[in-house]
Amino acid sequence: xRRKNTTSAANSVDISNAQRAKLSTLLFVSTQDLKxxxxxxxxxxxxxxxxxxxxESHSAGRVSAVAMGSYERGTRSLSITKLVTICDIxxxxxxxxxxxxxxxTISEVSGRHIYDLRALKELPPTAEKSYLLAYIHxxxxxxxxxxxxxxxxxxxxVENLELIFTASxxxxxxxxxxxxxxxxxxxxxx
Numbered sequence: 732x733r734r735k736n737t738t739s740a741a742n743s744v745d746i747s748n749a750q751r752a753k754l755s756t757l758l759f760v761s762t763q764d765l766k767x768x769x770x771x772x773x774x775x776x777x778x779x780x781x782x783x784x785x786x787e788s789h790s791a792g793r794v795s796a797v798a799m800g801s802y803e804r805g806t807r808s809l810s811i812t813k814l815v816t817i818c819d820i821x822x823x824x825x826x827x828x829x830x831x832x833x834x835x836t837i838s839e840v841s842g843r844h845i846y847d848l849r850a851l852k853e854l855p856p857t858a859e860k861s862y863l864l865a866y867i868h869x870x871x872x873x874x875x876x877x878x879x880x881x882x883x884x885x886x887x888x889v890e891n892l893e894l895i896f897t898a899s900x901x902x903x904x905x906x907x908x909x910x911x912x913x914x915x916x917x918x919x920x921x
Contacts, residue, residue: 765805765809766805768809768814768828768829769802769803769804769805769809771827771828772799772802772803772817772828773803775821775823775827775828776799776803776821778885779821779874782796783796783797783799783800784796786799786820787799789820790816790820793816793820794813794816794817794820799817802817814828814829822873823873844883844884844888844889844911844917845881845882845883845884845917845918846867846881846882846883846884846916846917846918847880847881847916847917847918848867848880848881848882849880850914850915850916851863851864851867851914851916852864854914854916857903858899858901858902858903859896859902859903859904859910862892862895862896862899862901862902863892866888866891866892866895867882867884870882870884870888881918889907889908892907893906893907893908895907896910
């Protein structure tokens with residue numbers, strides 16, 4: 732039977748397996764990558780229209796407004812465990828924060844489509860209406876926004892709907908934008 736080594740070097744530090752895993756994971760993330768991740772965290776919060784106080788409220792106390800602001804600015808260290816918590820609060824996958832910048836697109840406010848949900852629900856039943864409503868309900872669930880009679884879709888959402896309309900065999904109109912133009916459900920800001 733092997734004896735446990737009870738002697739150690741004078742300046743050595745004993746690190747548990749969990750700490751080793753955490754350290755090795757963080758070593759792969761460069762300073763530039765951390766800056767981009769922090770920017771994506773802020774973008775995720777702002778895309779929901781949340782202030783730091785709103786974020787704290789949605790987190791149910793798991794992440795304070797002060798801590799969130801510090802993570803976004805880079806004045807507080809950000810662990811993988813905290814990233815997972817932040818993703819859980821946003822109800823997004825960790826990959827959304829860790830994805831390379833070229834895979835992420837930032838949509839401008841002018842690239843948004845605004846739809847009247849009441850007018851959409853009053854349309855006659857079609858496959859197009861069904862797909863659009865399903866997509867909107869999925870987005871509303873992810874964003875936690877169930878209270879409005881109006882919904883705003885980003886340019887990337889519209890691109891996704893274009894792909895869905897093109898690929899679906901159930902949809903007669905294979906151009907989402909052409910179908911949308913005929914429906915009179917879009918609104919514009921004044």
